Amino acid sequence: MATYPGKFIVLDGPEGAGKTTQVERLVHRLRRDGRQATAVRDPGSTPVSERIRDILLDKRLPDMDARTEVFLYMASRAEMVARIIRPALEVGLVVVCDRFVSSTVAYQGAAGGVDTALIWELGRIACAGLEPDLTVILDLDVEAGLARRERERPRDRIESKQRAYHEKVRRGFLAMARERPQEFAVVDASRPLDEVARDIEEAVARVLR
Numbered sequence: 001m002a003t004y005p006g007k008f009i010v011l012d013g014p015e016g017a018g019k020t021t022q023v024e025r026l027v028h029r030l031r032r033d034g035r036q037a038t039a040v041r042d043p044g045s046t047p048v049s050e051r052i053r054d055i056l057l058d059k060r061l062p063d064m065d066a067r068t069e070v071f072l073y074m075a076s077r078a079e080m081v082a083r084i085i086r087p088a089l090e091v092g093l094v095v096v097c098d099r100f101v102s103s104t105v106a107y108q109g110a111a112g113g114v115d116t117a118l119i120w121e122l123g124r125i126a127c128a129g130l131e132p133d134l135t136v137i138l139d140l141d142v143e144a145g146l147a148r149r150e151r152e153r154p155r156d157r158i159e160s161k162q163r164a165y166h167e168k169v170r171r172g173f174l175a176m177a178r179e180r181p182q183e184f185a186v187v188d189a190s191r192p193l194d195e196v197a198r199d200i201e202e203a204v205a206r207v208l209r
């Protein structure tokens with residue numbers, strides 16, 4: 001894999017783990033420490049990727065095949081990498097991304113039944129070899145996560161899937177972190193926001209050194 005002056009950090013995990021809040025906090029913290037940092041969300045962040053996101057999360061399309069989902073997520077990602085992430089890494093930014101290929105492996109792979117090795121490979125193709133320097137998994141009990149989400153807004157197409165699906169998602173994330181400990185960190189997201197943020201910052205600091 002090519003190396004860049006910047007660093008690519010992903011926050012990922014099951015529903016309602018507080019990723020979006022923690023992405024914002026991390027970027028804020030990095031900037032306070034004098035680093036140039038930017039936040040992106042997957043799928044999304046470019047005009048094309050946001051349009052793909054609308055299709056993926058549309059409740060009027062409940063029966064999408066898991067392979068179709070894989071290719072749509074990867075298409076969104078190809079665009080994000082080409083337009084935003086790689087150019088930002090080339091000029092030395094820290095890019096903090098809300099979800100990435102790890103989500104497709106957990107949702108469409110571990111829970112949806114698509115071969116996970118194939119998804120990792122498709123990820124390499126879509127991202128032209130770009131991989132995160134670190135993926136932090138914010139781990140949370142499934143019921144607690146879905147309940148937290150529901151207090152914020154109604155469930156979208158993927159959140160509406162069965163509880164068993166989300167249990168497989170969670171186990172999928174934990175399995176990949178166990179298999180690739182150099183590239184992943186797991187943080188217990190059931191604790192107060194400040195404690196979770198501190199653990200994320202510690203994991204990220206090891207990569208930025």
Ligand code: TMP
Nearest residue numbers: 042043073099100103104107108158159
């Ligand atoms: P969000 O929770 O980050 O807004 O993500 C939107 C939904 O899309 C969420 O239910 C997880 C799902 N998702 C997948 O199923 N596969 C993927 O590859 C990604 C990035 C998200």
